[in-house]
Amino acid sequence: MATSTKMLALAILAVLPVLMKASTCIGPQVTSNVYTTSEASMSISTVFVVEVAVKCNNGEKDLLLFADVNGHMVPATQSGTGKFQVSWSDEHKKLPAGTYGVRFFDEEGYNAVRKEKRSGTDGSAVTPIFTVNVKHSGTWTGPYVQTEFVATCVALLVWYMAYRSKSFLMS
């Protein structure tokens, strides 16, 4: 009698996750596509776009993702089954060159991070489902020195050398 109740309890426990419709992803396979602004004249602020395609081992289709973008939690947009996009923008100065780690959470993770943030910590202890590293090579704001300036300097240098050798000869 006791074993049968134990078996029943175990059976219920096994079935419970399916019944609760937990939208969590087990063993995600992620392909990501990242874009960052390369030229400042093409955008007044630096824009990062992260597109991910997620395939879950447990065949989860109703996944809701949230991303931690520079300490700010943002919901990911869905652009198709399993395809998500996160984008953010800021001034060129505030997004210098470097690698930015974007952590992705499901609903559980998102609530956990929110709880941690409310209790004062920065939420970095929560493990994300996956992380995407965004490599930004900096936004090009123009050459250091204009080629016209270089050409003028070279012309002045040549003239100066000629003038010096001429005055040397004349003396």
Next chain:
Amino acid sequence: MKSLFLLVVVFVAVRSDNDDHAARLLASKSILNQFIVEGKELTVEYSIYNVGSSQAYNVELSDSSFPEEDFQRVSGSLNVKWDRLAVGANVSHAVILKPLRPGYANFTAAQVKYYPTEESQAVQVGYTTAPGEAGIVGLKDYERRFSPHIVDWATFAIMTLPSIGFPFLLWYRSKSKYDVKHKKN
């Protein structure tokens, strides 16, 4: 009398609150480029704000104002959805496109569809702001104005070489002759 008045006020306040318990989304679409150049990236940013008093459900943003033959998609998707948007939430979405030909382009509004409450059956349709008409500069014109012209300067340097080099060569030849004479003496 005063308590009755207070009751009426509270009742009216509660009733009006219930009627307004719906989401209201404001959306903006802006082009972040200083110059829109053919063959170079065009950055479009959408921002959606929920200024209502309830969560918005199944928010769908779709932009059909960039036909495939005129704009190539570089990054981002033009049809996206958010499951829900909390009260006071402010989300942004960016799409990177590449204009394929120069000329004038009219950037019109994108469409935002959402359900203002959880139980509502009717979808609410709204539009973003429209950036308006803008010119797409041809690549050649843009490069003429902004590229560093390194090849042009190098060509110029090589072209100045004869007019500087030729007199220098004459002088050098005569100088070396003079030096040789001096040594002989």
